[in-house]
Amino acid sequence: MSIRDWPLDERPREKLLARGAEALSDAELLAILLRTGVAGRSAVQLAREVLGTFHSLRRLIAADRPRFCAQPGLGPARFAELQAAVEIARRQLAETLRTGPSLASPRATSDYLIARLRDLEHEVFCCLYLDNRHRLIQFEELFRGTIDGASVHPREIVKQALRRNCAAVIVAHNHPSGIAEPSRADEQITQRVRDALALVDIRLLDHIIVGDGASVSLAERGIL
Numbered sequence: 544m545s546i547r548d549w550p551l552d553e554r555p556r557e558k559l560l561a562r563g564a565e566a567l568s569d570a571e572l573l574a575i576l577l578r579t580g581v582a583g584r585s586a587v588q589l590a591r592e593v594l595g596t597f598h599s600l601r602r603l604i605a606a607d608r609p610r611f612c613a614q615p616g617l618g619p620a621r622f623a624e625l626q627a628a629v630e631i632a633r634r635q636l637a638e639t640l641r642t643g644p645s646l647a648s649p650r651a652t653s654d655y656l657i658a659r660l661r662d663l664e665h666e667v668f669c670c671l672y673l674d675n676r677h678r679l680i681q682f683e684e685l686f687r688g689t690i691d692g693a694s695v696h697p698r699e700i701v702k703q704a705l706r707r708n709c710a711a712v713i714v715a716h717n718h719p720s721g722i723a724e725p726s727r728a729d730e731q732i733t734q735r736v737r738d739a740l741a742l743v744d745i746r747l748l749d750h751i752i753v754g755d756g757a758s759v760s761l762a763e764r765g766i767l
Contacts, residue, residue: 555587569600576625581616589616604629605662633658652713652751653758655682660717660753668695668716672709673748680707695732697739704745712740715751723754725761733761 555571564572573590580586593614597603603611604625611622636655652671659682660667668686671679683703686695704712714736716729729752737747749762761767 570594573600573603576628577616577621584616593617601662652715653760656715656751656753657756657758660715661755663717664719666716666719668714670700670703671713671715672704672707673711673713675710677711677748680709695736697736700736701739701743701745704740705743709745711746711748712736713749713751714747715753717753721755723752723757723759725750725752725759725764725766730761730766733766737767 555567555574558571559567559575567575570587570590573594574586577586577590580589584592593603593616594600596614597606608619608622611625612618633655636658660669665687667684669682669684672681672683674680685699685703688694700712700714714733718724729750733747733750736750740747747767749760749767752759752761
């Protein structure tokens with residue numbers, strides 16, 4: 544049966560308009576993005592099959608293009624549409640940080656950083672440059688790969704911070720293992736970056752480590 548033949552209050556678009564997006568299931572939300580199904584299957588049925596294959600909406604979003612497009616009923620156009628929707632959500636979070644309250648609280652950036660970093664399969668070291676009221680100027684990914692003393696260069700962090708005329712910095716990186724607990728190397732990097740920034744009167748507010756849906760603040764641990 545086509546979605547057009549469903550009762551109005553069961554159709555995903557009409558249900559969203561009447562009750563809000565939060566009332567929809569993952570499959571119904573995905574069906575709105577897919578817009579149409581395939582022969583013999585509605586958009587909702589296709590969405591349910593796709594989510595069954597990937598086991599969750601999160602894993603679907605994190606899938607690379609070849610794996611996504613290998614699923615029957617999907618393809619490059621739908622991959623692009625889904626990634627565009629995800630990026631819009633990320634940019635909305637970033638805009639909120641830029642125009643919203645101060646980021647002096649260690650927990651104020653956790654949602655944004657988790658959304659950006661938790662599903663990456665490689666380690667990424669990034670910086671959030673802040674103004675003198677601790678509002679976000681810019682987010683930047685600086686280093687990729689295994690994060691250790693050799694791969695993170697405090698000089699480059701200082702250089703980029705000065706270019707943006709920032710007053711403070713928050714650094715962050717992810718642990719692809721999903722465990723956010725800081726290592727001894729993480730603590731040493733934090734101290735090196737803090738000392739380098741201090742030479743040019745820029746304060747390191749925090750080093751946040753992102754795991755699987757959770758984060759750890761080294762400032763809250765008393766390491767800064």
